[in-house]
Amino acid sequence: MVSFVVRRVAAGAVLLFVVSALSYLLLSVPDTDVGRQILGSGAPTETVAAKNRELGLDRPVPVQYADWLAHAVRGDFGTSWFTGENVVRAIATRLPVTVSLMVGVTLVTAVLSLLLGVWAGVRRGAADRLVQVLGVLGYALPGFLVTLVIVVVFAVRLGWFPAIGYIGLTESVPGWLSTITLPVASLSVAAVAGVSQQVRGAVIDVLRQDYVRTLRARGLPPSRILFRHVLRNASAPALTVLGMQFVGLLGGAVIVEQIFGLPGIGAMTVTYTTRGDIPVIMALVMVAVVGVVAVNLAVDLLVGWLNPKARTA
C-alpha cells in the first residue's frame, strides 16, 4: 500500500519533469523578442536588450530551463514577465475558484450519475432509453455550446442567476452559490453524460452476475442487494471514468471560467498563454499535471479500497 503510493508519486514526479522540460523547450522555440513585446515597439534597442538580459533570455535555453527547474523545486516560480506579479501568489489567489468549481462538478456528477445510471440499469425499458439518449446528447454537444445555451436561458432570459462574476465562498455563501451554480451545471452536463452511462453499464453487468442470483435465492430483498452488493461492485468502474473525466474537466474549466468571468486559473490560462508569459504558463501546466496525477492516484486508491482483489495485488 505505502510502496504503491510511493511508486505512483515517483512516477508522477517523472511525468512532471518530462512535461516541464518539453513545455519549456517548446515555449522557447519561437524566436520572438520577449523584451520587445513587453516594452512595446517604440522602446530603444538597448533597453530591450537590457530587459532580455534581466529576464535571463540571453542565455541558452537548457541553461534557462535548469535555472527555472532549480527554483521551481524550491517552490519559486518567479514573476510574470508582463505584470511583474509573483506567480505563486497569482495562482494561489485564483486556484480556490477553480477548485471549488471542480469539487462542485465532481459532487454533482457523482450524485446525478449514480441516480440516473442505477435508475436506467435497474428499470431498463423506457427509463434506460431516455438516459441513454441524454447521455449521447450530453456527450456529443460541445461543452461550450451547452454553456452558452445555459447562459442564454438561465441568466439572460430568465435572469435567475448572474451571467458573469464571482463571489468567494468566504465572503458570502448564498452569493457563492448564485455565482457558481451555472458554471457547475455547465460543466456537469458532459461529465454526468459520460459517468451515468458507465454506472448504467456496470449496474447491468453486476445484476447479471451469478452471485446476485444467489443472494436473491438466500431470501435477501432486492433493495438490500442493490444498495449493498450491486452498488459496491459497480462503483469501481464508475470511479475510474470519473477520474478520466477530470482531464477533460480542466479543459472545460478554461472555457466556462472565460464565459462566466470567474477569476480562476482557467481564465488565467487564456490570458497568459496568448501573451507567451513563460513563467506563468509553466506554473499553470505544472498545476494541471499535479492535479491530474493526484486525482488519478486518489481514484486508484479508492478503487483498491472498494475492490479487495486489487488491494492484495
Add this chain to the structure above:
Amino acid sequence: MNARRVARRVLRNPLGLVPAVVLALIVLAVLCAPLLSPQGPAVASLRDSFGGPTGGHPLGFDSAGRDVLARLLHGGRNTLGGALLALAVALVVGVPSGLVAGYRGGRFDAAASWTANLVMALPAMVVLLASRAILGPTVWVLMVVLGVLIAPSFFRLVRGTVAGVRNELYVDAARVSGLRDARIVARHVLVVVRAPVIVQTALVAGIAIGLQAGLEFLGIGSGDTPTWGAMLNEAFANIQRAPAMMVWPGLALGLTSASLVLLAAALRDALEGRGADPVRRRRPATASTASTAPAGDGGDRAGLLSVRDLAVSYLLPDGTVREVVRGVDLDVREGEIVGLVGESGSGKTQTAFSILGILPEGGHVSRGSVTVDGREVVGLPERGHRALRGTVVAYVPQEPMSNLDPSFTIGAQLTEPMRYKLGISRAEARRRALDLLRQVEIADPERVLASYPHQISGGMAQRVLIAGAMSCDPRLLVADEPTTALDVMVQAEVLGLLRRLQRERGLGVLLVTHNLGVVADVCDRVAVMHEGRVVETGTAERVLHDPREPYTRTLLDAVLDQVPARPPLKGRTP
C-alpha cells in the same frame, strides 16, 4: 461482416439514418458554399448590422453587417476542414503505431504506451493554448497539434485490439505457414481493427469539432476567417443585444457533433449485430394453477416439493415466445435426494430456478403448479416467495467462484442472510457461521470467515456456498450441478457432505446434474429430462438398470463405466 450489410443496417435504424442524412446535407451545403451564399463571407456593410432576414439574406446579418448564411457556410468549411485535418493526423499517428505496438509488443510497445499515457495526462485545452502562444494563431497548425493530442485514443484502441488477436490460433497458423508479418497484418489483423477504428473515427470527429470550435470561441484562432466557433464568439459578445445570433452557428455545431456521435453509436450497434433493446418483460401470463395433468409419480403430490405440468417460457427480443420447459412433473419428499438429469439445454436449471422464483429477466412460468411446503409459489408475489427462500427452500449454485460476491468477506456474506432472515445479532450470526463452516468440514473456519472469495479454492468456495444454503435451516435444498465445476476428488467429498447433511437434517434435496455417476452415488430417485420434458422417473436403481425410455438408454450408453446404482433407502416407498 461486409461493408454493405453494415451500411444497410445503420440506415435501417432510425438513430443511424437521421444523423447520416443530416451529416450528408451539412457536408453538401458546406461544399457548395460559394454557390449557396448570397455574397462573400467577408463582405460587410455597417448599415446592415444586426439586420434581420431579408429576401436575398435568409438568415440576416451579424454585428458587422456580414451575411450570416455566407459566414455559416464558409465557416463550416474551416470548422469541418480543421476537424478533418486533426482527425487525419490522429489516424496517421495513432493507427500504425498501435498496429506495430500491438503486433510486435516489446520495447516499442512499452515506449509508445508510455508516450500515449503521457499525452493523455496532458490537459488538451492548456496545451493547445500554450501551442497557440508558441506557434502563432494559425488554425491549421493548431489542428495538427490537436490531432497529436487525440492520437492516443486511436493508439490504445488499435493496440488493445491487435494484442487481443495476436495470439489467436488463426494468426499463429498464418505465421506457421510462413506468411510474412506484413501480409499477416494486412490479411488478418487489419480486418479486426477496421470496425472499431471506424466507430472511433466518428466519435473523435465529433469531439474534434467541439474542441476546434471551442478554441475558436476563445478567440485564439485567426481573427477574420469565418468559423462556427468564431461566429459564436461574436454572438456571445453581443448576447444582450441580439441573443438570437447564437442560434445558427450553435445549431450547425450541435447538429454536426450530435449526428457524428449518434452515427458512431449506430455503427457500433450494426457492427456488433445488436438490434433494438430486449423487449421489456411483460407481466407473466397468469398460470393455470389447478392442473389436471397426470400426476408425475403416479401418486399424490409430495408435501415438500411438488411440481405439476410446469412450463417456462422466454420472451425473445423479436417478440416471439419460446417454451424451454414444457410440462414437468416432479416430487421431492423430506429426507430424499431426487436427481434431475439430462443434457445441457434440457431445461433442468430452468426448472430449478422456477422453484426458487429466480428465473432470469425475460423468463416466466407460463403454466403449471409448483408447491413448496404445501404452498403454491406460481403467481406468488415476489415478497411472498422471498419469505420462503433461505428458510424453507435454499439454493446451491453450480459455479462456486462466480456465486460469491468478490467485494465482501466470506463472513459478511454468510452472516448477512442469517441476520436478515432470522433477526439474530451480529455476534450470534458469526457464531453460527463458524459452526456452519465446521459442519461443511472446513478446517480453519476463523481464517476462511475473514477471507475474500479470491483467497480461497474452488472446493472451499463450494463448501461455503453449501454452508450459506444451510444457514437458515431450510428443509429443501435445490442444488444446481453442485459438483460440475470441481475436480474429481473434491467432487466426491462435496457429494459425501451433501449426503451427510441430508441424512442428519432430514433434508429433501433436488439435485440437478448431467452426471449419471453422481445419480448412482447419492440419489434415491431420478427424473430424466429431455427437451423440456420429464421422460422417465423412478428409483435410481430401476432407472439406471432398467431404463424404459430410449432417451434414458442413450444417456446411459454415453457413460463408459456402468456403475452400480445405490439401493433405495429401507422403509421408504418412492
